[in-house]
Amino acid sequence: MNESLGHIFVDAFLINNFVLCVFLGMCSFLGLSSKVSTAWRMGVSVIFVITVSAILSYGTNLILVAFHAEYLRLITYIVIIAATVQLTEMFIKKKSPELFRELGIYLPLITTNCAVLAVPLFQTARGYNLLQSTVFALAASGGYCMAMVLLALVRERTELSDVPSLARGTALTLVLASILSMAFMGFAGMGGGG
C-alpha cells in the first residue's frame, strides 16, 4: 500500500482518531481528562513519546526482520516504549525540573497507554516506511491530544452545571465521548479515495 502522507495524516488524526474511533488510550482518556491543563500536558507528553518510540521501533523492526526474529516484536516494542518513557523522564528532569514537576506523574502512566504501543504495531502491520511512520505517529498522537483536550473542555463545562448524581463520573464522560465520536463520524471518507 502506498498511501500519501496527507492521507495518512487525515486518517489517523480525524477519521480513525485513535481515541474516538479506534478506542486506544481509553484509560487515560477517561481518567485524565477532567482538567484541561492535565489533559493538555498528558497529550503533549504522549505526542513526544509516541513519535520517538515510533521512530525507534521502526529501526528495531528492520533489525528484527533481518534476523527473522519477528516473534520478539511485541516484547521489543514494549521495552522500547518503557525505555523511551524512562529516557524522556531523565531528560526532562535534567533539562527542565519545572516541567518535570508538572509532567512527573503522567510520564510513567504512558507506559501502560495502549495508544503508544499501537502506533509501532500498526505501522509495522501496514508496512509504512520511515517517513510514513513518523507522519502516522505524529497524526495519531496529535489526534489523541486533540481528543483529550476536547473532552477535558466539555467536561470542565459540565462541572459548572448540575449533573444528576446518577450520571456523575464515568457515565457522563462516556456519553460525552460518544457524542464526540458521532461528530467525528462526519469526517469519514475525507482526504482521498472519494
Place this chain on the structure above:
Amino acid sequence: MSGTTIIEVRTSPHLHGPMTVETIMRHVIYALLPIAAFFSWHFGLSAALLLAVTTAGCVLAEHTACRLSGKRSTVNDYSAAITGLLLGLTLPPGLPLWMAVVGCLVAILPGKLLFGGLGSNVFNPALVGRAFLQAAFPVAVTNYTPGLAANRFVEFIPSTWAVPLMKPAPLNDWLAKVAVDGFTGATPLAMQKFDHIYSELGPLLWGLGPGSLPGCLILLCGAYLVARGMMDWRITASMIAGAAATGGIFHLVNPALYPDPVWVVFTGGLLLGATFMATDPVASPVTPRGMWIYGLLMGVLTVLIRNLGGLPEGVMYAILFGNALSPLIDRLTPPRPYGARKAQVPQ
C-alpha cells in the same frame, strides 16, 4: 404613611428587563411554526404527524424523566418543544414514527437531562438525536420521498407506520403511484455530489426540492427573532459567510465538481442549522469574538465535509464539532475588560 408597613428588603437592581427565558423560547417556537407549516404542506400528512410526534415525544420524555427523578417538570420553559420541532424538521417526512420516538428519547435523555437539563447541555440536543438516528438508521434517515404528491393530504407515506424495531416496507409501490417522473429519492446535495446533477436554484430558495426547506422562509423567521432581540445574528451570519467563502474557493478551483456559493448556502440543512441550531445559546460561545470564530469554523467545516468527505451533508457534524469547541473558543477569546490594556497601577 403608617409605620407598620412591612417592607421588603431586596438587593439591587430593583428593575428587570422584559425578557425571560420562557418568552425567548416561546418566540423561537413562533419562528419555527411557519417552517413547520411549510414542511407539513409540502410533504403532507406524514410530515405533520412526524412533527407532532417528535414535539410531543420530546416534551413527554422530559416531563416523565423529571417526574421520575422527583424534580419539578421543566417542560414549561418550552425548550423541549423546540428540540422536538427542530428534530422533526431535520428528518425525512416518511421516517418510521418509532425511529422518531427513539430520536426524541436520545435527544432529551442523554442529550440534555443527563447533563443537568436546560442550560447544561454541551451539545444541541436535537442534533444529538439526529446524529444518533443518522448513525443508527443510515438508510431510513436519508430516504426522502417526493414533496407535493397529489394524495399527500389523504394518505400517509407507508413507511411512517413501520412496526417498532422492524424495517419499513419498501416504498417502491407507493413511489410508483405518486412519484413525479425521474424521482430518485436523493437530496439535491447527494445528486450533486454523486452524480454531478445540479438542481435548479429557484425551487431551492422556496424549498420545493426534495429534502430541503425553504431558505428564504428560514431567513425570514430568523430575522424575526433577531428583530425581537432574541437571537444573536453573528453566528448565523458568520456561518453562512464561512460556508459561502469556502464554497466559493472550491468553486473557483473546480467549477465542474463543486457548486457555487449561493447553491452551497441554500441547499441541505445549512440555513436551518445556521439559523436555529448553531445559534442554540447553550452550546455556543458567549464572547462576541468567539461567536464569529465559531460561526466561521462551522461554515468552513460544513463545506469541507460536503466537498471532501464521504457524506453529502455536513451541517450536523459541523455544528456538533463546533459545540464541542465552544468552551475552547470561549476560553481563547475572553472579552478585554475595560481598563485592562494599560499597566496595572502599583498599589
Place this chain on the structure above:
Amino acid sequence: MNFFGAERFFGPKRLWRGIHVPEHKEQTAHLPIRRLPFPPLLIVPLSQHAGKPAKAIVHEGQEVVRGEPIAEADGLMSVPMHAPATGRVERIAPAPSAKGELTPAIYIRPYPGASQEVLYGAEQNIDQMTPAQVVAAVQATGVVGLGGAAFPTHVKLKVPEGKKIDTVVVNGCECEPYLTTDHRVMVEYPRQVLHGARIAMRAVGADRAVVGVEDNKPDALAALRAANGDRPGILIEAVAAKYPQGAEKMLVKVLLGREIPSGGLPADVGLAVFNVATLAQIGELLPHRQGLIERVVTIAGPAVRKPGNYLIPLGTPLRWALEQAGCTDQAVSVVLGGPMMGAAVGSFDIPLTKGVTGVLVLAKGGANGEAHVFPCIHCAACVNVCPLQLDPSHLGLLARKDRYEEMETVYHLNDCFECGCCSYVCPAHIPLVQYFRVAKQMNRERKARS
C-alpha cells in the same frame, strides 16, 4: 469621533455597551426643587462619607446654629459636619444607618420655627488661594461626592504625587431611572455648577473642563450653555442617554476616549471627575466659607403621592421625608439611591445623609417581582451589555459553584462596579450582581483570614 460633522449622522457620543432602561424621570424632571420643613429631630451621623468618621466637637445639651461646625475632620480622609438647623444637641449616641449597623450620630432637636437662613460663614476670595488652600477650604465645607459615592471631594482635588491632571470632567449624566436631582441642579443652579468647575480646575491645575450631559436633559444642556456663554475653558457636551453612562469610567471613555486602568483612578489618565451637584455645592458654599447642611434628594417611585426633588436638611429621618411626600398603600419597598444600584432599606428610622441621591418607593408587582430563576442558557445578553466587558455569564456559573477565587484571578471580578446591567437583562432572572457581591465579600474574608 467628530470628524466631518459625524455627530450629525450618528448623534451624540454614545456608550457602546450598557442598557436602555425605562427612565421614569418624567415624574419629577419638570418639578422645581422644594424645601422640606425641619423634622422634629435631626440625626446627623458622624460618618456620612467614605473614610474615617468625623469627631464630634459639641456636647449634649449644647445649642448650635444652622451652619455651625459640630464635628471636625479626623485626618485627611475625613470631612467635618455642620449643624443642619438651629437647635439643641439632644444627645450623641449610635443611630441606625442604611447599611444596617449602628453608627455614632449627633441628635439635634431644631427649635420650632427655626429659620432656614444660614447665618454662619464668612466671605473668602478664591482667586487669591493656592491649590493647597483650595483643597483645605473644600475640606472645611464638608462636601463629598453627592452622586452617591460620598467620597470626600477635597481628596480628589489633591493631585497625587507625580500625576498631572489636564482635564476636569463634570458628570452631568444621571443615568439611574427616576432620579432627577442632578438634572434639577443643572437647570436651577447652572452658574454654581460652572463656578464649582472652575474652582476644581484651579485646584487640580487643569486648563479645561468637559461637562457631559445626557441628551435626554435638553433643558439642563441649554441652562448650562447659557450660563457659560462663550467663556473658554469649559466645554459642554451632550452624550447619548444610556445606563450606566453616569459611571465615571464610562463617562471618561465616551467623552475623552480614555480608559481608567483596572484598579486605578481617573488621575492615572490625567483626569479628575466630579458630579454636577458636588460642584454646585462647592460653587455655592466655598465663596461664603459655609458648610454642607442640605442636599437635593429625589423622592419618587410608583408608590409616592407627591414625588419631587426636595432640598432636605442632612440628618432628616427617612420616615419624616416619606411622610412629607406621602406613600400609597401599594408601597412594598423603599430604596435609597436609584433602582439599579440603590440599596433597599430595612428601617425608616435611618437619617438621610450626604450620599443619598434619591428615595424610591416601589410598588407591589413591580418590575422586580418574584420571578422563577431559570438556569443560565448562555445567551450572552449579559456579556453584550457589561460596560466593563467582563464575562458575567461565566462569573455567575462559577459563583454558583463557590469558585470565588477563580472569579477574581481569571475573570476580573474586582473590576465589576455592580451596575446591575447583567442582572437587568438576564432572561433567566439569575441574580448575577447579588452573586458578585457575595463573591467579593467571600474573597475579602478569605484574604483577611490568610
Place this chain on the structure above:
Amino acid sequence: MTGTTTKSTQMIRFLGFVSLLCGVLIVGAHVASQSRIRVNQEEILRESLAQLLPGMTRQVIYIVTPTGELTPAASGESSDKRIFAGFDAGGKFLGVVLEASERGYADVISAMYAYSPASKTITGFSVLEMKETPGLGNKIGSDPEFLANFKALDTTHPVAAVKHGKKTNPWEIDAISGATISSRAVGRMLAASVQEMAPIIARHRDRIERGN
C-alpha cells in the same frame, strides 16, 4: 559503593534470568504453534478460493515479480502480488483468483475476485477485510443482489459502478442503494486491478492453465 555494585549485578543477573525465561517461553510457543498456524492459514485461503471458484480442490500460487514474470510460491504469507490458479479434482483449470484493495468509505477494502482468462470476465467476488458502515456499506460483502453483478462481469471495457437500477452494460456494476460510495470503491478496485493484472495473466496464460 560496593553495596550498590553488588546490587546492580544482582539486578542484571535477575533481569537476565527473566529474559531467559521469557525467551524460552516465547520461542517454545512460537515453535509449538507454527505448524498449526500454517495449516489454519492455508485452510482459510483454500476456503476463500473455493468459494470463488466452486469445485476447486487444488491451487497453485504465483508471485508476480516487479518485471511482470511469475515465480511459483510455496505458500505462507506474503505481501507481494499473487495469482492463485485453481483446478478441480480432475485437474481442470477453473480460473484465477486475484487480490485487490481500494479506499472505501471508512477504510481500505481488500477483496479477492475470480477472473476467467478465457472469457475475460470476473466470475466471483468476496471481501476479505473492510470497515464499511455495518448494514449499509458492508453489504458489498453479503448482499446477494450486489454479488450477482460478479457472475460474469465483462472486463474488456473498464469496469465501473452505476447507480442502483441503472445497469445497462455488462461491464457495469449495479450499486447498492444507499451505499454508492462503497460500491464505487469496488468498481474502481476491480478496474484498476484488472487493468494491471490482465496483461500479465494473458502473457503467462499457458503456464497458469497448465499449473506449473
Place this chain on the structure above:
Amino acid sequence: MKETAPNPFINGLWRQNPTFVQILGMCPTLAITNSVQNAIAMGLATAFVLICSNGLIAAIRKHVPKQVRIATYIAIIATAVTVTDYLVKAISISVYKALGPFIPLIVANCLVLERAEGFAAKKPVIPSMMDGAGMGLGFAFGLTCLGTVREVLGAGTFLGIHLFGPNFEPWVLFLLPPGGFISLAIWLLIFASYRERKDRRERARAALLTVQPAEAQS
C-alpha cells in the same frame, strides 16, 4: 481475620469487577465488543494472560529487586501476551482477525499490570492465579455484557442467532464507535442506579436501627 479477606476469585468476578467497578482495561472493552463472540474470545484471552502473568510473577515475587520490578512485570506480561497471540492464531485465524491488534495490546491493558503490582507481587502462586482467573473472568463478563447490548441492538442477533426475525431494523450505531461508549454508559448507569437504591435502603435500615433503642428506653 481470615474470613474478612474475600475470596480472590469472587472478588474479581463481582465485587471488584474490572469493567464496572474499577473501570480498567477500557480499550478492549470498548473496541472488541461489537459481537458477543468477539467479546468472549477477548475476555478469555485476557483471562489467560492474567492467569499466566499472575502465576509467574507470584512465583518469582521474592527475588524481584524493587528497582526493576515494573520492567520485570512488563517483560513477563509481554511474554504471556505473545504466547496467547500464537495460541489464538493456532486455534482460529478468523477469531484472530476479528480481535485484530487488540491481542498484542493486552500488554498495555492496565488491568493486567495493576493485578501484577497489586496482588501477585504480594501473594503466593495459587491465590494469585485464582485472582487472575477471577479478574479475567470478571473482565470477560463485563465484555460479554457490553457485547450483548451491542450485538442484540446492532445486528438483532445473539451469538449469530437472529432474535427478531429477518425484518429487524438493526441499530447500526451500536456496532460503531459511539455505540461502544453509549453501551458502556448504559451499563454504568444501570449499576449506579442499583447502587444508589441499595445505599438508600441501607441508610434507611441504619436509621431504623439507631432510632429503635432510643424508643425502647423511653
